[in-house]
Amino acid sequence: MKKICLFTIGLYLNILAAFAQKGTADTSAYRDRKLHLDEVNLVTSYYQQNGNNSAVTGGIGTEHLTDFANSFDIKLSRYDKKLRKHSFEFDLGLDTYSSASSDKIDPRTISSASSSDMRIYPSLSWSVENLNKGTTVGANISSSTEYDYQSFGFGISAAKKSKDNNREVSVRLQTYLDNVTLISPIELRTAAGRGDNYGSSPRNTYNAAFGLSQVVNKRLQMSLLVEAAYQKGYLGLPFHRVYFTDNSLRTENLPTTRFKIPIGLRANYFIGDNLVFRSFYRFYKDDWGIMAHTADLETAYKINPFISVSPFYRFYTQTAANYFAPYKVHGLQELFYTSNYDLSNFNSQFFGAGLRLTPANGILGIHKLAMLEIRAGHYRRNNGLSANIVSLNLKFK
Template identity: 35%
Template sequence: MKKLLLPFLALTALATPALAQTGTTQNPNRIDGYGAPVSPSVPTSRAAEETTIDIIGGYYQQSGSHGAVEGGRGTQQLTDVPPAIIVNVPLDTVSRLTANVGADFYASASTDRIDFALSTPSAHDVRYHGDFGYSREHKYSGTIWGVGAGVSKEYDYSSFNVAGSFAKTSKDGNRQLSLAGQVFIDQVTLIMPIELRTGYSGNLTGKGNYGTDKRQTYNLTATYSQVLTKRLQAAVSTELVSQNGLLSTPFHRVYFRDNTVANPEPTPSSEFSPRFATAARVENLPRARFKYPVSLRLNFYATDLVQVRGFYRFYNDNFGIRAHTLEVELPVKVTQFFALYPFYRYHTQTAASYFAPFAQHSIADTYYTSDYDLAAFSANKIGLGLRYSPVYGITRFRVPGQDGQGRPRVMRLKSLDLRYANYQQTGSSIYAATDRADLKANIISFDLGFAL
């Protein structure tokens, strides 16, 4: 049992940072592992001899009143539908290919405020992404290595990444050391708030042409996992992250309490927040950032039917943010093939040194932002998942072609996962009630697991 459980624990620990970044590469500021677009997670354990296909999707919706586009006072309404297909193809008994291809169809009300030209329901966009990998296992030496590459593209943002990984398992299968590295090369189209564009004369449309900027991100993850007893396993990991280039968002406004320049914005309609007397500037953040979180994961098999999964992470960076994240998941086996897993996640963080709410910055500040992802807040996420996975699958059907023995090919629907989560974010009490970083979100996700 130990030899089977340890690889799963290690893979879970390695997968967590990557899933937390899914869909959030355009905004490098969110660190609580929750935001949108968000793709649901998928199981990592499959029979090695089978080709597996996971069809995943869901619906994400959030609301809030501190959008960074309007300087920390506008709408944060957002919806996202993120379908994806993950294919895992064994080439032989020791090597395999993987592919993860999908899209995020999202509507963000805040982007309407870049030009003051409101649309209903809101601005829409699509992010396309694809990641591809190859891994090979050396069973006698207990090592697994892998390489991969991926791309992501949306209207003002494109990203390319390469990745590599290595894992070494002890002869008794009780210990494993895993190393993984990933490099992201991003390019951002610079879209300015309309009133800050050269030659602005009151027109409410047009994007201007300010060229592009770049960002590079380097991730290095190290994980050590061990079976402590027959019922308890642990994994300790650290992820060192270095970012260089454009870390601010060019269409995020910041308003100042002491700016003497008149506001060129037109008189807003009732759908806008009250007009401020002085002009905004574009958000400005340092062009280098270092993150160094450390995490601990524990899996305890209380009984044959109940499992306790615990996770804790301490986060620190050179922006001045410190954070703590605690998560507990309790999978309960209701029947031999059906399981429920309630979960709870708590996150708390301090504010970045460069953050201040609407109109509380000084024009003497070198760096400034009113993005509430960099504010002090605490967040609670609670939810419930269910998994149905009969031994012989839920159903099966024929597909074109024949297997290696000349028989018709049969695909099985092996498993079904459904998951719901509710997210509540509350700002620090050091701000006035109107400046609290309150945000609410709901997400429903599913995973259909097929085997061929």
């Protein structure tokens, strides 16, 4: 999940410290120009879901899936000769999953190649902040590789703060160039005489986002994000079956373009030093006919300076895409068709809690281990899909 963040007062104090003590300015500036480690994060999570509306088998059948995800990121920074702060972040993700529904692509096998897979997704980002001008510019590149999907992404961003540091305006442009391996269900491969000679097709995504963050007063902070996304290429999945009213079978067919507009509003309200309410609302609409609303609330309560708990709740609702219909409901005259319940009309809820530990002397006596956070959540849709996730985050500083 992507978030819009406000810079904290502590960040400014740390940067301003580089300008203190004029008598030792040269030595201080020399030390600041060295690249140094800010923090290292290790995140691991386990996800499991169950349901009975698999798109692989035409909108019926098991959706059982497990995913074990791991992420390692390292953040470094340095100051240049003009005392601008350069920040570098490298992230490496590795997901291993197994899917009972994907195994039905070729049910003749005991376990097809797509029944389990590994996804590797490294990324690298850079930004430079000019404290005097209140500007930040940045760039990023990323990649994601799995059995039937390859993605390459790159983007640029820019931000400008007000003189009092209470407001920030940002712009971000992002592009993803993807390639989908066209693995059809086994019976359609045989009928076409193609066997296992898979082709491939491109799928490109272009995003533009505008953000506005505002410190309203000492208790309230708000931010607005307006985004536009355009996709072009093969936007379905070739192994998603669709069964028609006459019992015939085809592969999912969707338009080759899609335009999306999400608008998000976030508000954080601080009640004293120990309690924070974080709220988020997002409106979404696309030209496939989906309209969606998301409402999210999280409360962070600090039990003492080193322990905090964060219960959270999210509600989501969406209308169905124009091209969705359940198993054996589509008619042969339709140009576009899918039985993927991710494109259906549904409501969902996600709720759980987190526990964060930040002892002054480190976790378990390890001084560099500055933070440990455990989060657990339960997800459920009104069409029967349910899931559980638990994650662990370790931060070293």
